[in-house]
Amino acid sequence: MNIIELLFGTLSVLAIFSALMLVTSKNPVYSVLWLIVTFFAISGHYILLNAQFLAIVNIIVYAGAIMVLFLFVIMLMNLNKETEPQKNRWLKLAGAVAGGCLLLVLVAALKDVDSKKPENFALLNGGNTGLIKNLGKELFTTYVVPFEISSVLFLSAMIGAVVLGKKEKQNEAAH
Amino acid sequence: MQLTNRAKPVDRQPMTFLESLYLWNILKGMLITFSHLFKRKATIKYPEQKRSFSKVFRGLHVLNRDAEGRENCTACGLCAVACPAEAITMEAAERLPGEEHLYREEKYAVKYEINMLRCIFCGLCEEACPKDAIYLSQTFAPANYGRKGFIYSKDELLIPHPVNDKEAYQKALGEKASSN
Amino acid sequence: MYLLAIDLWFILEKAILIASIIGLSFFIAMYTTLAERKVAGWMQDRHGPNRAGPFGIFQPLADGGKLFFKEEIIPLAANRSLFLLGPGLAMITSLVTSTVIPWGAPVVTANGTIPLQVADVDMGILIVFSVVSIGVYGIMIGGWASNNKFSLIAAIRGASQMVSYELPMGLALIAVLFTTGSLKMSEIVASQAANGWHVIYQPLGFIIFFICALAECNRTPFDLPEAENELNFGYHQEYSSMKLGFYLFAEYINMFVSSAVISTLYFGGYDIPFVNEAAWGLQPWLLSAISFGVLMAKIAFFLFVFIWIRWTIPRFRYDQLMNLGWKKLIPLALVNMIITMAVMLWLKK
Amino acid sequence: MNALILSAVLGVIMMFSSFLLKQKPAVRAVAISGIVLVLLVNLLEMTSQPFLTVDTRGLLVFDHFALVFNTVIFAAVLLYFLLSAPDMEKVGGSYAEYFALIFFILCGVTLVTSFTSLLTLFLGIEIISIPLYILTGSDKRNLKSNEAALKYFLMGSFSTGLMLMGIALLYGAWGTFSTEAPALLASMPPVLVVAGMSLVFFAMAFKVSAAPFHFWTPDVYDGAPTVFTSFMATVVKGAVFAGFIRLFDHAFGAQQPQWQFWVAVITVVTLFVGNITAVFQQSVKRMLAYSSIAQAGFMLFALYAMNAAGKEGILLYTAAYSFASIGIFAVLARMNDYTFDGFNGLARTAPLVAGALTVFLLSLAGIPLTAGFIAKFYMLKAALTTPGSTWLVIFAVLMAAVSVYYYFRVIRAMYFREPGESPAPVFPGFFKWTLALLALLVILLGVFPELLLGRLYF
Amino acid sequence: MPINYYILLSLALFTIGIVGVLTRRNAIIIFMCIELMLNAVNLLLVAFSKMHLNAAILANDAASTAGTDGQLFVFFIMVVAAAEVSVGLAIIVMMYRNIHSVDVNFLNRLKH
């Protein structure tokens, strides 16, 4: 077992454990924190795969921006109390079993992927495609059109924030 | 009605864009603070350095003695009457025979207390005293752990004996002595 | 010395470097607290602390000692684990940033070059950025876990402030990256040594970046999270003892690191201006030491500016803060970026 | 491509017009002239006279089908603006923003109709979805609207997740995101392809609200402000269908034997659920929501058959269904009462509107000489040319007969019942004549479908 | 690392996400589970991209840029996720303002 495998194992266990904690935590704030841990574990995987750019962007975007917003909203709503009433235990169990079955089916379907063939190995710690220079070059040549188009997405999200967040004048008059 | 010429009307013009950036004002402020780095320090290193007081400074009270060390106070109560803060209380007593070296007059104050927490250091007691028995010294900044400690008794107020404890007497007199 | 296929010498070298940087950070942070009080005193025509040791140089030690020995209080209604996690997070995030800053010219030895930088990674500046974006958790978690209204409000304020100011900061940064063409901190320094400091090309960008740095460090005039006259003491109101110390210290370390980043990005890092130090023919270690000193001087200057501003400019109101961030700085940063882009294109032609 | 760029620019213009233009009619005028412009630009591109050509590096291909389809969409949006734009004022305060969002959705629509890469498909679908979430929740004071938005959003993102997993698995198998040459890297066993394809299929079925992935549709359509329901149920649905078909035609054409049966199953379920449930609705809006599921069932035939007739059919179907539904929704938005009884005696109080509405309903029901008939006809034809699918067609036809029941309930209410006490809705003259024009268009398309289909081939 | 490991890992994460979506009732947590699903996808995409790169290198194409597209796709997914989050949280907050709850079980007004 070399260091890479060790790291892979550790990160995987961490990722799955914290994902499980995310789902099972009663307190939403804990869920957020566990999700952040998951993101870090996944970022670790990216670094193992030498996808440095994505590793960093993952942290900046997900951990640094998205999860802050989540935390923010949860704190604003003061959801720290365990407001979620106890759900039917059986339903929970059913959900878990259904998920497990889904996993089993998917894995069983995909187990045929030949893991012995050298082409079916993910290259670790090598290859420069994950470096920002290469990604940038590709992004601004081949993928420049979708890149530009994705700005539309942000514009609409921006408008959305305005439309949904702005206080209605009539509303104030009513209160 | 204009009282002085220093009155300045408030400018309620909306700020221009440049003004709204506050850049110049910020810079001005920064320069001002920076210039203060090099100004003379207004504070002094107190225990080591002390400021000199003006001649009319009114500090803690002192009960005076005459040159032979006899107490001047006759417990007439004028100071207590004059005190606007009602900080002074006293009890009078007859001088007994054999005490002439202690008290200058036949009557003296057995108990003389000034509550320094009430005192406003106005100096009216000093003015009221017909016997020159009380005056305000240049000492200040009493510190204490309890409120009781601020009620100064006669012992604490009396000036040191001019004969027995000459140096202390001189020190206590301070500038007051020289002014007289 | 290979274990699990790792070069242990390498680890050792980095470990020493990391340890010394952490030590340095603590040291500087400690003395920045002193400097703050001193400068504050001077600017108000006072002397500042001067009792502990000559000129008060042992004052930080005294403060530290005091914080250590004070009673630890954890409020009953607080969320215990998160309450403990908060200051730790704040401390760690403030320390991590310094890994990518080049502290001096690399030391060239016979056995190879030892860079005075923990990690010269491909996307150095992005790491700074990512850590900054994580930094908000310390405040948020601490403020929330205290279970106190004031702390919570302060934490939310802090979070929204930091998230808002990250944007113009990033935009200003992009303009720098245009001119450099690399995210590596070492290359950013090298390109400044060759072409002149970025502050010359990017004055507007620098100002924006600096303002954002102030906001990210929760320094006046943007210290809304600890606005004592409305929020008592802000997000660390319920903290005491060394946990409070961590928060306070983290702020100073943040200042230190921000100064280092600003120096590196806009003021040439460890580059000595107007001279060609290579021509002096000094020993490499000496050269490195000098360059380190130069960087520290720059950092010291910025630390001074931080303090200077604090004692000059009054605190913003919350809406003013947000307006400044979203309605002034972001457009300005965009303009800056576009102008830079246009000029670059024009020059390339 | 020109239309895509232009509509993005128009979206931005509308954004700015929210604070530059104070008058709502002015905003409306800008929006309408904008969509006219988009339509013209698209027509020019269709006749090979584009203003500017952009090298999309093979991520988008604007073939004839895409361009014609876009033309239909833009025309539908134009009519939608003409009819329903004044009603948007009632929704909330952000009038210009709604138009901006709609223009952005049009960007997404052009992407979805012309993608050649899974990336652009994904982007397109998201650009469509995100503004839709917003529009759904735009009636902020209304709890129903809030709920619909949240529900739509959660379900929509969930399906996006499924789709992405599918795309990831496909990428693992193909080594590329292109939908044009997916068989290049066939070193992996096709199990990845099958798994990925199924996930993508589920997700797309979800987006077009095919049963059993339809459960969100009625609630969302019911909860959203009626003007936007109109847009969602027509233009957007048609576009996503186009994308669905394009994807399965280009990328999974070779696997048709594997998925065809499942499409058939979904079609049957969709038709059944949509039609049968629609019968029991009391609100016209909800009935239309279920009917849109039912209509999706018919549109699935194009996917099932995946032949020329199917593609022509989806084009016609989109046009027919959109035009008719836009008309109905435009009237519905002005009604005081959304139940069937709300339509009582409309023929008496507003004969022209009732007449146009009748034409639309007939078209939806698939009565000849309306566009709806031709559309259904093409779908049946497409399916029938596929061997062994007669049972499917017969089932569909029976379901279409069921659909007549609920469509004619509206007609019955309008013509055979007395008006209620509540004040009759008012329809301005412009609205009435636009509606009549739309009705005429529906009939025209029904009588001369070549007007549209002819564009496909030259 | 055999690609199977990565498939297994990311499918596991994906399934945990799905189970979370199905069993939890707090809208925000459901939303987080969706984010988890997206991240599982991202991981798988990166792993596949490196697998394709590996294959290209094994086929003696050392300078290959195979797999770049996979990583860029991840980039786009992140972009979309960011936009989605802003809208989604806005919706959730709007909802909260009205009913003071984020429990999806309250979403039943439309059923009647």
Added chain:
Amino acid sequence: MIAFFLILIPLATGLLSFLIKEEKTAKAFALLSSLATLAVSLLGLTLMKTGNYLHFSAPWMSSLGSSFTLQLDGAGQVLCLLTAVAYPLVLLGTWQATYKNAQQFFGLMLLAQAGMMGVFLAADALLFYFFWELALIPMYFLSSIWGGERRIPVTFKFFIYTFAGSLLMLTGIIYLQAQTADQSFSIASFYNLELSGKEQSWIFWLFFVAFAIKMPVFPLHTWQPDTYEQAPTATTMILSGVMVKMGLLGLIRWLMPVLPLASFQWGDRVMIFAIIGIVYASLIAIRQNDLKRLIAYSSIAHIGLMCAALFAENNSGTQGVMIQLFNHGINIIGLWIIVEIIERRYGTRKISELGGLAQQAPVMTIFFVIIALANIALPLTNGFAGEFLMFNGLLQAKSNFAVAYTVVAGLGIILAAVYTLNMIRNTFYGEAVVLRAPVTDLKLNETIALSLIVILILWLGIYPQSMLDLTEQFSREWMNKIDVSHLFRK
């Protein structure tokens, strides 16, 4: 062109009629229009032998493989003539009836006429389908707006039934089109199809259900009595007199020649249904108290007989059907006119509430008796020739049970006599149960209409050859088309 005008005149006048304000004007306009159609139709009759005038073709929906092709063959000619004749009769016969929004009523009536004409003329399957629906929609509105109390659910049932059937037919049409060599809907291509027995078999049922609903044949008839009862009488006349013939024409032109094998195979089954229908309907008719319902059930019986005779697949039966197509239409319209008069005068249709009308309205009684006798096919009335030929045909059918069929169907005739005579006796003779208001005899317009009908009845009863000539050639050609015997020899 003649064929085209047959559609164009009612279509155009129908649309124009919506613009008229006055009720009287609308009525007159409709009458004029129908007379014009009649004139054109008669012109067509004279030109029939010369061929090409009766054919019209224009390009339309060519991308679908369809075209606007009309053709006037024997069966079509008979039915067009019937339509053209029926309208003036109906309008005249119900001249007194008043309608709310009369312009719409007459407009829809004329549109329905255009639709029916189209159905009878179309030589293109898609066109046929279009007109099939076009005829249906106005009928739906007519019945739903101007009908009786229970009009809305009843006509809705009628509409759904018919529409479902026609959609099934559409499926069949599309399937057949896909099988044609030139992907065309034209009737010629359909006739040239060579389909396997299995295919023919299920397409047969798709088509047959549609036609059977329209006619209606026994198990699918449930919409009919209610609709006839609830619809306004003028509409009922068109429905029962003309519209049901659409189903028969479908059988004649579109079903049996296109799917001869299946027609042969399933003919027996269909005949059984039809004949059950005859007996069933007749039995129910006996029990009816409402004149309208009685006539409705009698119509089911008659249509059943025609259907059965058609599937006998021989010359005699076919000829009989051809004649009866026209005659039944004329007769039943006559019956309805009188029912309408009775209802309007006496305010009721219940047989139990009527009686002794012969004393008040002798002229009407005479007319009624003649028409009723024609309806039960007494010799020397028009019904006789047709029914005789049909029974003849039934007897010669290539079925093992031909005799049984004939006997049972004959039972239907006897039953028809029972209920018809019963009705005459109870309504016109016997005790006058209800006698309100001074009753007048026929008005002029009614007299004209009924006289015309009676003239037709008598003329065709005495000289049926004129009708036979018209259809003989067609019938022979048709027999060739549906002949499957050559297949057996192989």
